[in-house]
Amino acid sequence: EIVMTQSPATLSVSPGERATLSCRASQTVSSNLAWYEQKPGQAPRLLIYGASIRATGVPARFSGSGSGTEFTLTISSLQSEDFAVYYCQQYNNWPRTFGPGTKVDIK
């Protein structure tokens, strides 16, 4: 099983600032990496797939990069609605596995 790790566990950011979230896979997943956003009491929402492709309707301030084992989600200028938990997920192998999440909260 591919183990996904995310850092930091919590990121405190002021509105308007840039946020950089990291995700690491225990073995290569090529570019088969997705990012999701989850707000309290809501289902997750797909943000990025293919490591860097924004899903339909996702604002351009969200960008993904990386391949192999190291990935990054960047939110260029945090808006109030972006404070949430972010999960990465690999889909290169079975079983599909998620990282433990990074909580982005207000500084």
Next chain:
Amino acid sequence: EVQLLDSGGDLVQPGGSLRLSCAASGFTFSNYAMSWVRQAPGKGLEWVSTISDSGGSTYYADSVKGRFTISRDNSKNTLYMEMNSLRAEDTAVYYCAKERISMIIVGYFASWGQGTLVTVSS
């Protein structure tokens, strides 16, 4: 608009059984692989199971293999999860989720249901 309506969650005793349903609308259900993903209270996301568009292929997490069965009825646009021998650690919100691309299993989830809570406790 894609809609996925999860239902069937309940309080059940350890060792008991439950069947979850996910009613789909807004897309051609029979063209898409579907999955279940769960989230224990206060915890992260865990993939549980995936079924191909035709239902001919199924995949399970080791934690549920042999106890859970995923199925679908394409004539009713509905996904199911039959859950047997339930354990306390199966307590979670269960989400159904749809693949982004039709006809193949890619493995990420473009649309999600609202979730249904399964509580396993005596």
